[in-house]
Amino acid sequence: MKIILDDVSHRYGETEVLKNISFSLADGEIVCIIGPSGCGKSTLLRFVGGLERPESGKVLLSGEPPAGSLNPLTYVFQDFALLPWRTVEGNISLVLEDHGIRGGKAREVIDDVLARTKLTDFRKAWPRQLSGGMKQRVAIARALSVRPAVMLMDEPLSALDSQTRELLMDDLVDLWTREGFSACYVTHNLAEAVRLGHRIVVLSRRPGEIREIVEIDIPLAQRLDRLPELDRLQRRIWTIMRDEARAADMEIADVG
Numbered sequence: 001m002k003i004i005l006d007d008v009s010h011r012y013g014e015t016e017v018l019k020n021i022s023f024s025l026a027d028g029e030i031v032c033i034i035g036p037s038g039c040g041k042s043t044l045l046r047f048v049g050g051l052e053r054p055e056s057g058k059v060l061l062s063g064e065p066p067a068g069s070l071n072p073l074t075y076v077f078q079d080f081a082l083l084p085w086r087t088v089e090g091n092i093s094l095v096l097e098d099h100g101i102r103g104g105k106a107r108e109v110i111d112d113v114l115a116r117t118k119l120t121d122f123r124k125a126w127p128r129q130l131s132g133g134m135k136q137r138v139a140i141a142r143a144l145s146v147r148p149a150v151m152l153m154d155e156p157l158s159a160l161d162s163q164t165r166e167l168l169m170d171d172l173v174d175l176w177t178r179e180g181f182s183a184c185y186v187t188h189n190l191a192e193a194v195r196l197g198h199r200i201v202v203l204s205r206r207p208g209e210i211r212e213i214v215e216i217d218i219p220l221a222q223r224l225d226r227l228p229e230l231d232r233l234q235r236r237i238w239t240i241m242r243d244e245a246r247a248a249d250m251e252i253a254d255v256g
């Protein structure tokens with residue numbers, strides 16, 4: 001399934017948040033959205049997921065979701081959003097129950113996503129027993145259980161320490177290399193964007209406008225940490241973003 005944003009603009013009251021945003025996300029592609037704090041990244045993701053409608057412009061979906069998809073556009077949040085009173089498998093079964101899937105059929109799906117995310121040994125664990133990284137892995141397994149066409153990931157690694165972030169990026173690369181999932185991935189972390197994005201949509205400060213769409217043709221599995229080409233790309237994107245980030249920072253300081 002393909003997602004096309006066509007000239008999306010939005011304001012909340014007097015505040016202009018997004019301006020003339022157009023890009024597309026193809027099947028099997030990870031598109032990262034990067035930009036300074038408050039530039040409208042999460043708002044954009046809500047438009048893509050259909051949680052809100054932009055004031056002008058369109059978000060179009062074309063093509064069919066995967067066979068058996070229960071929720072074509074599925075969110076993965078920064079705070080994991082696991083229920084503490086349910087085990088790992090209980091958290092996954094909850095979303096399946098929401099779609100009327102129980103018993104043997106649910107067990108089959110849970111077994112499959114736990115195996116795909118290498119969590120099989122943790123199925124009976126409680127969220128409080130898991131590290132942040134493991135909780136986010138469970139949240140990703142839960143998202144996969146509904147066979148999404150596109151995962152909408154809002155700063156999914158931001159709550160984690162840098163080593164755990166590295167490990168989870170490796171997991172996501174591994175998963176993508178095996179399964180080729182599609183994701184719209186919001187982050188303010190450049191290293192994450194150049195590691196995971198096939199394309200990076202670089203936004204200006206608010207109102208978020210597209211500064212550049214950077215395409216990276218190095219296969220994900222070859223994007224090792226500190227790869228010189230990635231470092232160069234990261235520096236180039238940072239030169240686009242630096243002034244925007246500084247100005248955004250000053251605006252926040254003004255409000256204070």
Ligand SMILES: Nc1ncnc2c1ncn2[C@@H]1O[C@H](COP(=O)(O)OP(=O)(O)OP(=O)(O)O)[C@@H](O)[C@H]1O
Pocket residue numbers: 012015017035036037038039040041042043044188206
């Ligand atoms: N429901 C809303 N009502 C009014 N203003 C909103 C609403 N949601 C977001 N905003 C404002 O829109 C702007 C963009 O917010 P958004 O959360 O999309 O930015 P962001 O780029 O994701 O920020 P961050 O990087 O800090 O998470 C901010 O000024 C925010 O205060």
